[in-house]
Amino acid sequence: MDKTAFLKELNETLKNKFDSNLKNAPSWQLHDAVSEAVMGLIDDNWDKSRKAHLASRRACYLSMEFLVGRAVYNNLLCLGIKDEVDAVLKENGRSLADMEDIQDAALGNGGLGRLAACFLDSAAAHDLPLDGYGIRYKYGLFRQTIEDGFQREYADDWQRYGDPWSRRCDTQAVNVVYSDMTVKAVPYDMPIIGFGTKNVGTLRLWQAEADDEFDFTAFNDGRYEEAVKAKTAAENISKVLYPNDNFDEGKVLRLRQEYFFSAASLADITNKHKAKFGTLDNLYEYVTIQLNDTHPVISILELMRILVDLNGYEFEKAFEITRKTFNYTNHTVMQEALEKWSTKLVEKLLPRVFKFALMINERFYCEMYKLGKDKKFIKELAPVDGGQLKMANLAVYASSYTNGVAQIHTEILKADTLKGWYELYPERFQNKTNGITQRRWLALCNEELSALITRLLGSDAWVKDLSQLKALEKYADDDKVIDEFISIKQLKKQQLADYIFAHDGIKIDPNTIFDTQIKRLHEYKRQLLNAFSILYIYFGLKDGSIKDFTPTTFIFGAKSAPGYRRAKAIIKLINEIARVVENDPATKDLIKVVFVSNYNVSYAEKLVAGSDVSEQISTAGTEASGTGNMKLMLNGTVTLGTYDGANIEIAEEAGEENNYIFGARVEDLEKIMPEYDPRKLAFENDRINRVINVLINGLVTDGGVPSDEEGSFEELYKALTDGASWHVPDHYYLLGDLEDYVATKLRVNKDFTDKKAFARKCWLNMCNAGKFSSDRTIKDYAENIWKISPVTV
Structure with missing residues (x-):
């Protein structure tokens, strides 16, 4: 690294962008300047990496979460310039430690999202053409405080001072269509810098925006809230990770989110492939898509829609291409945690997409009858049954491989959670024990x-x-x-x-x-x-x-x-x-x-x-x-x-x-x-x-939560001794x-x-x-x- 050139760029950015200087700049301005300088260093390799990925068979990792954390230190480490940058800053009265208060990009909830981030890091480090697709949440998960012993949630505005590690790509925006609205999905690309190599992966995060943000006529007529209604409705889709789905509006928003990033990602993938080859016949030969848990599984239905409705494929050919393109990672052995959607909700919000769920379901029934399976077996595995769209069933049926994430987990999937599927397709099941970077x-x-x-x-x-x-x-x-x-x-x-x-x-x-x-x-x-x-x-x-x-x-x-x-x-x-x-x-x-x-x-x-x-x-x-x-x-x-x-x-x-x-x-x-x-x-x-007995004898207090409500200490006691909701007593032993x-x-x-x-x-x-x-x-x-x-x- 040319330290003199790096210092010059830092000073110029601080002066031109903030009318500030290295000595007095607050931490967020320093972070912005360092980030901009680093982005300049990787631009050429990033562009070449994108082209190299598209020129080869590549993998696309679709995940509702990418818990990437704070980028600056990791990026400097991967480029091998962390100590040099720190030295430049220290020679000028600052240090990398000054950026300790920079907020994480909290675009995930836990292990599933952190795993996705680790995978992108590893693929970049080992020159593998893997790129991620997700949602650019404005507020991420939430900022937690502990007040009087209780968790309190506040908006986590991680973009408050900008997002210098992302590049907005307006020319590659796509439309996502629901029954009641159309929103624009705008991609923001985040570089995933490979350690000790020139390869730079890409994490493409989609931001939801209204195509027409402001209804001037409504505003001029005094209908001020209606004037920005479309803008608000669109932006809500990428506003926050995992909206509370304890009520119907939350479920609708959650489904909108899952379809939003799945549809946008599939449009991006197929558009790029078709631009290169002029056809989607060979999509699965050049693209493989990993579904990280059930959240992006609606992608299967969306690819069917793209193939049949937009490209004129017959259903069977489209299903063959789809199955060969997708793979599914399961992250839970618990049946109650396998995602299921009300068919009424899916049909109302995504009527055409839902038709493909029904068609795939009919294909599944036909296949099972030919194999001589009994009705009970078929109903248990059917993608659509009992008024529900069962995403795990759809994922296993319409993909090439299903994997668990630890040896015991995969064995439980085969012996219990997905037992029927393993009986049908043992060759599709693999184990991939998780890892960390x-x-x-x-x-x-x-x-x-x-x-x-x-x-x-x-x-x-x-x-x-x-x-x-x-x-x-x-x-x-x-x-x-x-x-x-x-x-x-x-x-x-x-x-x-x-x-x-x-x-x-x-x-x-x-x-x-x-x-x-x-x-x-x-x-x-x-x-x-x-x-x-x-x-x-x-x-x-x-x-x-x-x-x-x-x-x-x-x-x-x-x-x-x-x-x-x-x-x-x-x-x-x-x-x-x-x-x-x-x-x-x-x-x-x-x-x-x-x-x-x-x-x-x-x-x-x-x-x-x-x-x-x-x-x-x-x-x-x-x-x-x-x-x-x-x-x-x-x-x-x-x-x-x-x-x-x-x-x-x-x-x-x-x-x-x-x-x-x-x-x-x-x-x-x-x-x-x-x-x-x-x-x-x-x-x-x-x-x-x-x-x-501490839960009920007064040694500790739950702050007066009514004893018969979930969330009280007495209710915790009853859940252990008598059971609660679907739990048997002391369900987790x-x-x-x-x-x-x-x-x-x-x-x-x-x-x-x-x-x-x-x-x-x-x-x-x-x-x-x-x-x-x-x-x-x-x-x-x-x-x-x-x-x-x-x-x-």
Whole structure:
């Protein structure tokens, strides 16, 4: 990098755009100037990369979420100029650290969206022609605050100071047509810079706009609201990620969103292909489309519409092209989480698209009758049945491959969730265990540990080949290396403590165990079990049944969906427990509970680097994979978890003896749950009983939520003991796993006192994290599903 030219461009941008200078520019102006300079550096390679992707067989990744986080540091790292840019800034009284307050692009909710971002990073790094398509949400998810222990949601205006990492492409805008409105989908392209290569991928995000934003006649007639009605209705489509769909208007908006980005993306893909070849006959030979969960599955129907209505194909030929083009990634084993839409709603909003659902459904029935399948089997697998359009059924039927995202997840899909489909099409099912990019989740977020790894290995080649970490196992018994590792971990814990204090105003002791559970707030992820374990330990410390307890800080980070009242009650409960243990002289020096606010990618970067224990405690058979478990493992933690998702493969890779596995397994639960009575268990076990009684005995308060409403502590109690809505009592087996979980937690607590032995476990976890690189995952997709090869830029 030419430092002089870079500095000159920074100064010119600040002067011309903001009438500012390097010394006095606020952080957002500095960020804008650095971004603009970097965009100038990559322009030529980005243009060549686009052409290279279009000239080869390419993959398109359609996802409702792309949790890309903050781009600036990662982009500088991938270009190999992070230290040089920092040096330029420091020579002029600034530094990269000045941009720590730049907001994340919070265009995702959790693991599914972060996975999509990791995949794009890995594909770019390894020259694979993969490009993403999604929605450019104006407000992303939401900005979370914790007020009186409750989650409060506010608009997350991540574009407040612009979006310098995106380029608007007006000439490639397309129209998306609903029964009651037509909106313009305007693409914004975000570069995905490949580490150590010239390849630059593209994430194309669609923004919804009205074709005619202002009705002058209506305004002139005094009908002011009507004058901007079309503008408001269009912009609402890309306004916010996952509108609350607890009511009909929310469901309509959600369906509009899914069709919006699917239709726009298919128009873009087919337009570009047809411009090159003049036909769509060979679309599947040059384009493969991955559907990330069920949100973009309506793309299947849209491609059928494009082929039949706009290009004159017969139905069977169109279906053949469609099936050969699409592939489907399933992210859940739970039937209730498989997306289903009311046929009345789909038909009302998208009447022509719905016709293709019916035609595909008839084709499916015909095929099944020819195979001699009985009516019950057919109805269970039918894409349209019982007044519902079943998106998972449509996805499996009208695609080439279906994959799960961890070994156990894929086996459960084949044996249970998608059993009938596996019986029909066993050759279509594959496993693709999830992964994470080591660029962001180690090289960027833990520079100190990265430097040690590079020094020991003799190069930084591990940043593109994480399997090289395996060679570091030999240092597990090297006291000097382990001592340095311990020192680095302590430094990262201090940095995390400082960040939590600056961000949340909470003081924590870096000399305590940092026991961390960070992930989306959902009942199956069992943050409530973690909260119960803390109460169990709290009461044990008070009555003397638990002794010699190593002081521990229990850290939670999570957002609940705004309409998920039971999950929000769990957040309140965790904060109530924090208050109780903090105000009790008997425990305040032994237990600290912290619920960090507005958990996002940037916060996660600090948390994964500064934790000792990774809590991965979902009910066995419910977590498809997890990726947070991989990020924490890569930064040298032990996993305290169930035999679920990728935890199983983590234990296989790093050794179960170096992790802490507890709880009922899938095969155990199949035998236990039919006769399981949590109320009987609680009444026969005084220690469990006193824990769950906290929900109703007044020790903690839910702020006066009516006891019969979802979201009250009493309702949580009833959900555990009597069941609630569709749940059977203690549906996720919290009380059944509690004592084994606490015993395992106390074993971790005791083992931590032998600092070197515990650090050795952590070190071996890091050394064996190679399998969990998204580089490995994306190469597997490329070879076995997408059939794409690296391009040369």
